Amino acid sequence: MALTGTQNYIPWISVTMASIMEHNSSPFAFHILVDKTDEADIEKLQKFSIQWNVPITLYYMNDANLSQYCRFERYRINGKYVAALMYRFFIPELLKDKAERALYLDGDVVCNGDITSFMDIDLQQNIVAVSEDLKGQEYAARMNVERYFNSGVILVDIQQWLSNHISKRILDDLRIAAQKHPEMSCPDQDILNVCLDGKDFFVPHTYNLPYRLVQPSVFKPKIVNEDAMQASLIHFIGAIKPWTTYNQSVPIVKVWAHAKENSPWRDVPIHEPGSQKAFHQAARDARRRHAYKEMVLWYFRFIKSKFDGTRKVGY
Known part of the structure; x- marks a missing residue:
């Protein structure tokens, strides 16, 4: 199981991990791709490993090298291009000698059920198992693909990915896209969809349920989410995340908060x-x-x- 992010995302990545351990008894191994850590991060990750009896491996990514592929305005912060969006593309190469499959999860995903059946699913010769994006039909037409998935949860057949040279194709396409369309709003997800078109096995939202925490004004239609309490993996899409103080009464956020409380990051303040x-x-x-x-x-x-x-x- 693989998660990625910058150092400031480590607490939220770890809450995702804690929620998985709370709801699953199968043996897992966590692989975290990150830009850097400090001694406090390492100490808490060691505590987590002991608490749940689960191995954790850290991989330090070279942002200086990777930033050449992500020169999109969306990922330019304080004059620098944040390369964390690139990390997930290297998971198959890093894990090729350790596992046949890898489950990639965004750090804003919470687990609320068993996921072993998902991880063992028959991919039917496809490279990945994914779930349709909330705007899947609209985005599929825009990108000219058969179906369009959300990239927050991806189950990868590692050998299939490697034999089809998916990482190289993504990097090449990202470099070209950054030159031609630096204003792209979701370049990593768009290009993943293009490179995996026809090689993606779609599963229900049970394993990647998009959940929006934004509260619209009284003049806009009410946002209606699917029942998150019936899903196994819930993905908090959009800018507002569960680590904000003003969403703590939402039932699925309470699930997230319980996992945080049951982790070494219980004392990290929410925003x-x-x-x-x-x-x-x-x-x-x-x-x-x-x-x-x-x-x-x-x-x-x-x-x-x-x-x-x-x-x-x-x-």
Whole structure:
């Protein structure tokens, strides 16, 4: 099982891992591809390994080299291109002598059920097992592929991936796309879909259920999610994640919070609202909970933020 991210994502990656261990008894091994760690990260990962009796292997990625493939505006932060989106493409090569299959998971996925049947599924000669994106039909037409999947959960047949040279094809396509279309909003997922078109086995949302935490205004249609409590793997899509203080009453976020509490990262604070958008979301969430005094306070902070220099975006 493989997860990837920058150092600041390690706590959330580890909550994903804890949720898997809480709901599954099968022996697993975790492989984490990351840019760097410190002594505190290592100590907590060792505690996790002992707590759950599960091996954890770290792989340190060379961002200076990988950034040449991800020169997209979406991934440019503080003048540098964040290469973490590239890490997952190297999982098959890294694990080829250790496993026949690898389950890749984004760090904003929570497990709420058994996943062993998914990991043992018959891929029918396909390279990957995936689940359709929430806007699958729209994106499939845009990218001219048969079906379009969300890349937050991917079960990979390692030898099939390697024999079809998928990583090289992705890197080549990313380099070309970055030169021609640096404004692409989801380049890694788009190119994965193109390179794996016709070689992807689709499974129900049970194993990658897209869940949106955003609270729309009263003037927009209510967002309706599928029943996350009936799924095994739930993927928090969009900018708002379960590690925000104003979503903790949502049932599936409580599942995430329980896993966090049952990990060495229990004391890592979740994010307080600190932007105009976050204040607005906190107010809407309070309204959803009928906590009207709290709602008024958040709306006041939201209005005040429009005049005091508080940043507009971010959660």
